[in-house]
Amino acid sequence: MSLQAITARIAAAEAAAGRKAGSVQLIAVSKVQPDARVREVLAAGHRLFGENYVQEAAAKWPGFRAEFGPVAVHMIGPLQTNKAKLAVELFDAIHTVDRASLAEKLAKLAQGRGASPEVFVQVNTGLEPQKAGVLPDDVDAFVASCRAMDLPLAGLMCIPPEGEESTPHFKMLAGMAARNGLVGLSMGMSGDFEAAIAEGATHVRVGSAIFGARNYG
Numbered sequence: 001m002s003l004q005a006i007t008a009r010i011a012a013a014e015a016a017a018g019r020k021a022g023s024v025q026l027i028a029v030s031k032v033q034p035d036a037r038v039r040e041v042l043a044a045g046h047r048l049f050g051e052n053y054v055q056e057a058a059a060k061w062p063g064f065r066a067e068f069g070p071v072a073v074h075m076i077g078p079l080q081t082n083k084a085k086l087a088v089e090l091f092d093a094i095h096t097v098d099r100a101s102l103a104e105k106l107a108k109l110a111q112g113r114g115a116s117p118e119v120f121v122q123v124n125t126g127l128e129p130q131k132a133g134v135l136p137d138d139v140d141a142f143v144a145s146c147r148a149m150d151l152p153l154a155g156l157m158c159i160p161p162e163g164e165e166s167t168p169h170f171k172m173l174a175g176m177a178a179r180n181g182l183v184g185l186s187m188g189m190s191g192d193f194e195a196a197i198a199e200g201a202t203h204v205r206v207g208s209a210i211f212g213a214r215n216y217g
């Protein structure tokens with residue numbers, strides 16, 4: 001697969017769903033990928049990436065931004081509160097806001113800086129004990145509390161359980177976003193981004209289908 005092939009599949013999925021061309025943003029998930037592969041995608045003109053680890057992103061993106069100019073980088077991995085300060089300086093959006101302590105920390109940093117990355121609330125749609133995310137029953141209250149803190153709330157994010165059909169989770173997330181007046185839907189990965197687009201995804205997070213398999217060695 002390549003960036004071009006994925007971009008073409010996204011365009012086809014938009015059309016099949018009767019959605020406007022360009023209504024879905026492709027987040028190229030570059031975590032753990034060798035710099036050479038990331039550089040190829042940058043050289044092809046792509047300017048939106050996703051990272052899971054603050055430390056890794058801090059080592060990688062200042063250099064790439066100096067070399068290629070402005071690049072949007074979104075945080076899509078779990079964020080420890082003690083890394084929030086570095087995160088708001090690095091990232092244009094944080095997709096994994098899932099608890100009051102983190103929301104409060106981000107709000108405080110936003111007040112101090114007069115700016116904040118966009119925020120997505122991560123929802124644990126599969127009720128998985130080991131997975132991060134606000135539980136579905138708690139989403140409305142959590143969204144309201146983020147709004148009360150003046151966080152720039154872009155939408156909701158989910159990672160469906162492995163080995164389950166993704167579509168019911170995407171539908172659930174879309175329903176929760178709609179009833180909360182939220183437009184952004186961060187959902188869909190290499191294996192299911194077309195299904196996510198059919199259910200209204202605005203941001204798909206695609207890693208291995210663009211860059212190849214990750215080698216965690």
Ligand SMILES: *Cc1c(COP(=O)(O)O)cnc(C)c1O
Pocket residue numbers: 029031052076077159189190191205206207208209
């Ligand atoms: C790694 C990761 C992705 C990308 O996964 P692929 O299957 O390689 O496309 C997307 N979203 C999150 C939250 C991830 O951690």
